[in-house]
Structures are given as C-alpha cells and as structure tokens.
Amino acid sequence: MYVPFTLVFFHYVTGLSFTVVGAVLTVTGLAGLTALPLAGAAVDRFGARPVQYVLYGVRVAGFALYPFAHALPAFAAVALVTAAADRAFPAVQQSLIGEVALGADRDRLQAATRALQNGGNGAGALLASLVIAFAGPTGYTYTAWGNALSFALAALLLRPLKPVRSTTARRRAGYRMVLADRPFLVVTGANFLNALSYSALSVLFPLFLLEWLHAPAALTGAAFTVNTVLCALAGVYVGSRVRRAGARRTRAAALGGTLFSAAFAAQIVLGTVRPTSGPVLGTALTAVIVVYTLGELIHSPAAEVLAVSAAPEALRGRYMAAYQVSWSLAKAVAPSLFTTLFAADGRLPWAVLIATSALAAALLIRVERRLPAEAVRPQAVTVTHAAAPATAPVAA
Known part of the structure; x- marks a missing residue:
C-alpha cells in the first residue's frame, strides 16, 4: 500500500527528515540482502511454507511498529529487519511454487501469481491514496497498520496449501x-x-x-x-x-x-x-x-x-x-x-x-x-x- 510514495510514507510515519529516511532505506536495503543466503538454507531445511510464515510475521511486526519508530536507531532497526524479509520473500515464494506445483502447473501458478500481484499493487496504491486523502497525514499511520494487516491475512491464506517435498535425504553441498x-x-x-x-x-x-x-x-x-x-x-x-x-x-x-x-x-x-x-x-x-x-x-x-x-x-x-x-x-x-x-x-x-x-x-x-x-x-x-x-x- 505504501510503494507509490515510499519516502513520503516513512517521513510522515516516523517524523524523520527525507534525507535521513532515504539514507536509512538505502543502507538497510543493501544490508537486507544478507538475509537471502540464510533464507535459502532455511527453505532447504524446513520447507518454504514455514519460512514464508516467518517472513510474513516479520513484516507484520515491522509495519505495526513503524508509527512508533520516531528515533533514528528505532527506525533503522525496524527498517533493517523489514528489508531483510522483503529481500528474502521472492526467493522463498518461488521455492513455494516449486513445492506446491509440478510441470505446466508451475507456469499457470506463476502467471496467476504475477497477475494477482500487479492487481494487488494497483489496488493497494489506490486504497492508500484514498485513506490519505480522507484522513490526511494520520492516514499514513493507518496505511502502515493496513499493510501489517494485509501481511497477516496473506499468511492465513497459506494454510490450505499442501507442499510436497521429497523424502529422500537432503544433500549437504550447500552453496558450493x-x-x-x-x-x-x-x-x-x-x-x-x-x-x-x-x-x-x-x-x-x-x-x-x-x-x-x-x-x-x-x-x-x-x-x-x-x-x-x-x-x-x-x-x-x-x-x-x-x-x-x-x-x-x-x-x-x-x-x-x-x-x-x-x-x-x-x-x-x-x-x-x-x-x-x-x-x-x-x-x-x-x-x-x-x-x-x-x-x-x-x-x-x-x-x-x-x-x-x-x-x-x-x-x-x-x-x-x-x-x-x-x-x-x-x-x-x-x-x-x-x-x-x-x-x-x-x-x-x-x-x-x-x-x-x-x-x-x-x-x-x-x-x-x-x-x-x-x-x-x-x-x-x-x-x-x-x-x-x-x-x-x-x-x-
């Protein structure tokens, strides 16, 4: 819901300057890339769905806490863990598609997922714009909490999925x-x-x-x-x-x-x-x-x-x-x-x-x-x- 106006969103939610917000988002975004290898290893050990639950939980907590992160250290800490979850999410999502679908069904699921994602982006941007238009600056806080709620609902939608994983022994070759x-x-x-x-x-x-x-x-x-x-x-x-x-x-x-x-x-x-x-x-x-x-x-x-x-x-x-x-x-x-x-x-x-x-x-x-x-x-x-x-x- 916040994507179309990220800098403005975090500026109003945290009260920090645009310069500070931009610098923190850049640094935490790059630092968040370090979560990718850990997420990949976790998927191979526990499966994609449990890791997805963790990532959704981190994002729920992150967006719920953003309105209270007025101090720079607090904002940086929340932004870092949220960025790590954001960076790791696509890799885990692709792994989940591999676990729940086979053959041409993967292509169908991938196409449907991307279509729904784009529809969600458009709907989220429109909804966020309407909330802010009616509620003013306070609407940014409501949007942050709305984001947290949307991630919680997305996690609930994972429950009916039945991932299929091989029962053969897992190889330990790792990233090599x-x-x-x-x-x-x-x-x-x-x-x-x-x-x-x-x-x-x-x-x-x-x-x-x-x-x-x-x-x-x-x-x-x-x-x-x-x-x-x-x-x-x-x-x-x-x-x-x-x-x-x-x-x-x-x-x-x-x-x-x-x-x-x-x-x-x-x-x-x-x-x-x-x-x-x-x-x-x-x-x-x-x-x-x-x-x-x-x-x-x-x-x-x-x-x-x-x-x-x-x-x-x-x-x-x-x-x-x-x-x-x-x-x-x-x-x-x-x-x-x-x-x-x-x-x-x-x-x-x-x-x-x-x-x-x-x-x-x-x-x-x-x-x-x-x-x-x-x-x-x-x-x-x-x-x-x-x-x-x-x-x-x-x-x-």
Whole structure:
C-alpha cells in the first residue's frame, strides 16, 4: 500500500527528515540482502511454507511498529529487519511454487501469481491514496497498520496449501553446488540482464519522459496504469497462449527479451524525433508500453519457472536465493547506470538496454541444451495411483 510514495510514507510515519529516511532505506536495503543466503538454507531445511510464515510475521511486526519508530536507531532497526524479509520473500515464494506445483502447473501458478500481484499493487496504491486523502497525514499511520494487516491475512491464506517435498535425504553441498552449476549461473546472469529492463519502467522511463521528451508528468502515471492493468488482466491469458503454443521456457523468455528490445528501440526513435503533438506522443508512448508489457507477460512466467525447475529439489531454496541476487543487483545498479548514461545522451540508456536484452536472449538459447529437459519444456502433470504424480511433455 505504501510503494507509490515510499519516502513520503516513512517521513510522515516516523517524523524523520527525507534525507535521513532515504539514507536509512538505502543502507538497510543493501544490508537486507544478507538475509537471502540464510533464507535459502532455511527453505532447504524446513520447507518454504514455514519460512514464508516467518517472513510474513516479520513484516507484520515491522509495519505495526513503524508509527512508533520516531528515533533514528528505532527506525533503522525496524527498517533493517523489514528489508531483510522483503529481500528474502521472492526467493522463498518461488521455492513455494516449486513445492506446491509440478510441470505446466508451475507456469499457470506463476502467471496467476504475477497477475494477482500487479492487481494487488494497483489496488493497494489506490486504497492508500484514498485513506490519505480522507484522513490526511494520520492516514499514513493507518496505511502502515493496513499493510501489517494485509501481511497477516496473506499468511492465513497459506494454510490450505499442501507442499510436497521429497523424502529422500537432503544433500549437504550447500552453496558450493549452486556456484558449480554453470548452466544455472548462465540463467541467473541472463536474468540480471533482463532485470535491468524491468527497472527501466520505474527508473528510466519517467526521467526520459520528463527531461528528454519534455512530456507532461501525467503521462508517467498513465504509463504505469496501462502496465499495471494489462499485467493484472492479461497475464493469465498470455501465459496460457504461450503454453498452448508449446514454447520452451528458454525461448519464451528470449522472446520476451526481444520484445523489450523492440520497445527500447521505439524509445530511441521517439527520442530522436521528439514529437511535439500531445496526442501523437501519448499514442506512441502507449504503443511502447503495450509492447514492453507484452514482453514482461511472456518473459516473467517462463524465466521464473525455468529457474525453479532447473534447481535440484534438495537445494531449491539456495538456488532461488542465488537467482534472486540477480534481481536485487539490477535494482541496485539501475539508478546510477541509467542516470550516468542519460547524462551523456537521453537515448544511450535505451541502446544499452537493447544490447543487454539481446545478449540475455542469446544466452538463454545457447544454454538450453545444458539444462534439464523438464526445466526447458513444460510437463503436463498426470495423476497416477502411485505416491507421486507423473509428468509428460506438453504437446505443441
């Protein structure tokens, strides 16, 4: 609920200055990355759902305590543990998907999860805006407590899940095995390159729109709205079409990256032409966002499930923690990378993103033969009378 105005949110909730809030969030965000290896090891030992409960509990406590964290040490302490839970959550969530679904069902669940997440982001932003509009500055406190309540409700929704974990002995190779798995590291590296494309929407697009194209600020909000609505409404449909086409996950992810490149190339054209007509610019930017979002809808489920399925079950938590580092590093690097390139030429960041997206696509295609077959091709799950379900390749 607080994402659209993070700095303002914490400023009003804690009473601390914007400078202090920004510095604390940056430091604690980076420090929170240290929780990833611990979370991965915990998943491999206890399973994903128990670790999810812990992370939800930490976030419930964190947001419930934020309104009382007026002193700098208190705010830093609460922000640190909350950031650690936030950074660890995606890796644990992906591990949970691997435990509750098999084969093509993982692709369906991943697409549905992302669609619901985008819908939740939009609904949360709208709800937070309404609460603050009606309650004024006090609304920020209500929003913090609302966040805590939402995490508690999310934890309750986990109860009906029945994760399935292998009863075979757990391997003790730890992160050494992850680092020795060259094909998986290639998948992780390709994801880092594509993750830069995801950061472009929130970091580069507004900067390019306002400072290079001199477009109205309202167009930035409109672009986010189009992206959020399309992801929420079309995510499951696009994912099902990709599966029905029999696409390999590596190639679906590569296609998504290719669409990213097409959208970024269009931005270079816009940055060269610089249309002055509002309707022309608005229409062109909408088309760019639609192509970009289509790339996101195709790439995200395929890439995420590819990583989950390529990980050995006994070490899935550690594998997902390593994979999540690619997202976190991209988020950390993107602001300085984009602003440095933008200072030279507003079109230069888009050119670099075209190259990174193309390289990521090439890496995914090249590593395809070295990945497990069940990771590359979605497997149709068929229930048998045996203890575990069987899988078969999905026909084109």
